[in-house]
Amino acid sequence: MAKGDPGASTRGRRAAPRSRKAPTGDPELVQLLTPTGERIDSVTGPDGVEYRVDFTDEEYRGLYRDLVLVRKLDAEATALQRQGELGLWASLLGQEAAQVGSGRALRAQDMAFPTYREHGVLYCRGIDPIMPLGLFRGVDQGGWDPNEFKFNMYTIVIGAQTLHATGYAMGVVMDGKTGGEDGEAVIAYFGDGATSQGDVNEAFVWASVFNAPLVFFCQNNQYAISEPLERQTRVPLYRRAAGFGFPGVRVDGNDVLATYAVARHALDNARQGQGPSLIEAYTYRMGAHTTSDDPTRYRIASEVEAWQAKDPIARMKAFLEREKIADGDFFTEVDEQARREAIDLRERVLAMPDPAPVTMFDHVYPNGSPLLDEQRAQFNKYFDSFEGSAH
Ligand SMILES: Cc1ncc(C[n+]2csc(CCOP(=O)(O)OP(=O)(O)O)c2C)c(N)n1
Numbered sequence: 053m054a055k056g057d058p059g060a061s062t063r064g065r066r067a068a069p070r071s072r073k074a075p076t077g078d079p080e081l082v083q084l085l086t087p088t089g090e091r092i093d094s095v096t097g098p099d100g101v102e103y104r105v106d107f108t109d110e111e112y113r114g115l116y117r118d119l120v121l122v123r124k125l126d127a128e129a130t131a132l133q134r135q136g137e138l139g140l141w142a143s144l145l146g147q148e149a150a151q152v153g154s155g156r157a158l159r160a161q162d163m164a165f166p167t168y169r170e171h172g173v174l175y176c177r178g179i180d181p182i183m184p185l186g187l188f189r190g191v192d193q194g195g196w197d198p199n200e201f202k203f204n205m206y207t208i209v210i211g212a213q214t215l216h217a218t219g220y221a222m223g224v225v226m227d228g229k230t231g232g233e234d235g236e237a238v239i240a241y242f243g244d245g246a247t248s249q250g251d252v253n254e255a256f257v258w259a260s261v262f263n264a265p266l267v268f269f270c271q272n273n274q275y276a277i278s279e280p281l282e283r284q285t286r287v288p289l290y291r292r293a294a295g296f297g298f299p300g301v302r303v304d305g306n307d308v309l310a311t312y313a314v315a316r317h318a319l320d321n322a323r324q325g326q327g328p329s330l331i332e333a334y335t336y337r338m339g340a341h342t343t344s345d346d347p348t349r350y351r352i353a354s355e356v357e358a359w360q361a362k363d364p365i366a367r368m369k370a371f372l373e374r375e376k377i378a379d380g381d382f383f384t385e386v387d388e389q390a391r392r393e394a395i396d397l398r399e400r401v402l403a404m405p406d407p408a409p410v411t412m413f414d415h416v417y418p419n420g421s422p423l424l425d426e427q428r429a430q431f432n433k434y435f436d437s438f439e440g441s442a443h
Pocket residue numbers: 169208209210242243244245246247273275276277337341
């Protein structure tokens with residue numbers, strides 16, 4: 053957790069961590085776990101804040117478990133799409149640490165606004181991982197209750213959710229829910245490509261001038277489909293925050309510990325009434341944009357290999373082994389749990405009932421409408437006309 057978090061003094065601590073206090077080599081990047089799994093005790097970010105985490109062994113193992121599970125479930129969803137069971141899938145492969153780190157940094161009362169790729173955050177919010185698969189199978193519209201889980205619906209329209217989050221966060225202030233430890237904070241997820249959208253820049257302005265309790269969490273995975281980062285910006289994305297009047301920081305998005313520390317700090321500032329901030333989680337989309345995309349057409353293998361060496365799970369595993377926080381039995385057990393959960397996910401996807409086509413008229417308006425009733429009746433008539441025919 054970030055320095056100054058009162059939780060730090062009440063948690064169980066590891067004795068004498070074999071770690072060092074050191075810059076990462078990149079002064080712009082907050083990192084607490086190097087790609088080879090070496091722990092850095094604390095680091096001062098470009099925002100002048102000293103970041104550190106202080107987890108118990110059990111908590112470290114919990115983060116590792118989360119990372120492995122969300123990767124496995126994501127791989128299963130990709131496989132299901134390839135087998136024709138989903139219409140589309142947007143994989144999080146490579147972005148597990150950015151999502152688990154920020155997802156676990158949320159407190160129960162915090163509200164999250166995702167894009168279409170935040171399956172890891174969804175998992176951390178306690179939502180059944182089957183939920184987004186119904187959406188991508190085309191049999192429902194998501195299915196979870198955003199208020200129950202404090203996790204909004206997926207948003208495909210690039211950047212739109214940042215405005216929704218800003219309005220929501222302004223409402224949090226009006227409801228008097230900020231200003232203390234138990235205040236509510238809001239987090240909005242978006243990608244590097246989204247930073248070029250008007251919506252995102254408008255959200256920055258509104259959140260800034262209304263001091264909204266909002267963390268803008270940009271997963272810079274280096275691409276917007278085939279468009280590389282250099283087509284979005286000439287300055288590091290986190291630095292844009294300064295122009296809007298709030299702090300910005302770049303974190304190693306493949307480092308679950310640093311991502312947690314940075315996100316927790318920003319969320320706590322927001323809940324205490326200190327307004328918005330921007331986190332740029334520097335990461336890489338290891339897979340295709342979606343299952344409809346072929347990344348070999350626009351990026352070279354050596355780039356992917358270089359990022360492979362920065363894998364978020366491998367570095368956490370190396371750290372756990374080096375510090376003897378986990379042993380072989382633990383890793384086997386986690387893999388076995390992941391395997392079981394993936395099988396369960398697959399079985400439940402295959403068993404999902406096809407909805408009656410007429411249900412597309414449901415949930416359009418909360419109380420229906422005469423026009424919709426008319427269209428439903430027309431559709432039913434048309435649909436019934438096929439009865440008995442081969443089609
Ligand atoms: C307003 C809008 N314009 C275009 C698209 C098509 N589109 C879907 S994903 C995408 C790229 C988004 O890239 P980024 O924000 O970096 O997020 P990532 O997919 O890399 O997570 C685009 C242009 C869209 N969904 N919405």
